[in-house]
Amino acid sequence: MRSPRDFFKPLALGAPQPLADIPVRPSRMIHFFDPSNPKMAEKAPSIASRVDILLGNMEDAVAIDNKEAAREGFIRIARENDFGDTQLWTRINSLDSPWFLDDIHRIVTEVGDKIDVIMLPKIQGAWDIHYADQLLAQLEARAGIQRPILLHCILETALGVANVESIANASPRIQGMSLGPADLAASRRMKTTRIGGGHPGYLVRDDPDADNPEAPRTAHQQDLWHYTIGRMVDACVSVGALPFYGPFGAIDDPTGCEDQFRNAFLMGCVGAWSLHPSQIDIAKTVFSPPADEVLWAKRVLEALPDGSGAVMVDGKMQDDASWKQCKVMVDLAKLIADSDPALKKAYGF
């Protein structure tokens, strides 16, 4: 393990100083597009104006024959556009793939100053991060980059989940993590063929009625991803990084998508992926705190001005701990209100 004294020192001469704190910016959706797809590439600027994070994807979902076109397309789009407050990310190919080295080298040295975060797929353990961390430092130094590029890991192998805490602690570059339910299901040999979401077979059924054992029994579908999201949230938050739900593949099921996103929001995730333009507004709705909850939280903060003691608000006891819960809600609302006038009004700021 590295000495704690060295943790915030650059890993290469001339590389920028690592950040002590991960920037917290609106991050309700990471919108994926394929830069090798001319229609999607053309729409990148207009989509950027609707999303918090725009991500050019090079990995899965980009056909092998299009890998180089995706890389070239992304570099061109990054070079030609200034997306303002919208973060620009890329998901590069995995460390063991034939494209990784060219992806990271070309992107960092040619448009490294335009990107905020590189998403790394199929991260298995801290050793993957140590490798990428040092390589990035060398490339940043070569390109003269002033601001460190951050890393976002996809949690999508059984080994990665087993090592989630050490991955989170591996580098000050760790910006956050996303759940990768498709690769993770395959890695674990789970018997689901869906990308994220629930499964009708994963349920708990009410006990039989003692007086009427033949009566129909209600079944309650459970969330397949609860355990992994819980581990990911704790691992991320314990190092000041941001947890995200990943993709919901059923583009034709906006209700299921909204429910899955909301479970993740309630458990502590800051955002989710949008794979199709129709999922952008779902993520925006879910990951912006509801106005009634924000107004309530503001009342609790007002009732306990210094955040201590115990009072009743509308029949409910409030104390230091519930004050902190309400502060989480109000701080998020303020962050989002800064860039959303309609929500600013609804939240009463």
Ligand SMILES: CC(=O)SCCNC(=O)CCNC(=O)[C@H](O)C(C)(C)COP(=O)(O)OP(=O)(O)OC[C@H]1O[C@@H](n2cnc3c(N)ncnc32)[C@H](O)[C@@H]1OP(=O)(O)O
């Ligand atoms: C498990 C994982 O790794 S998930 C992450 C990897 N997967 C991805 O990144 C998938 C990204 N999304 C896509 O590839 C596409 O949305 C698909 C394949 C799911 C659906 O694509 P289509 O069948 O073309 O969808 P649809 O016909 O509804 O598209 C409507 C319009 O939106 C555009 N569009 C679709 N998806 C996107 C997108 N992600 N970003 C920008 N524009 C998009 C289409 O180009 C089309 O434009 P047009 O009206 O000018 O023709």
Ligand SMILES: CC(=O)C(=O)O
């Ligand atoms: C998100 C992703 O890459 C997966 O589910 O496999």
Ligand SMILES: [Mg+2]
């Ligand atoms: Mg994957």
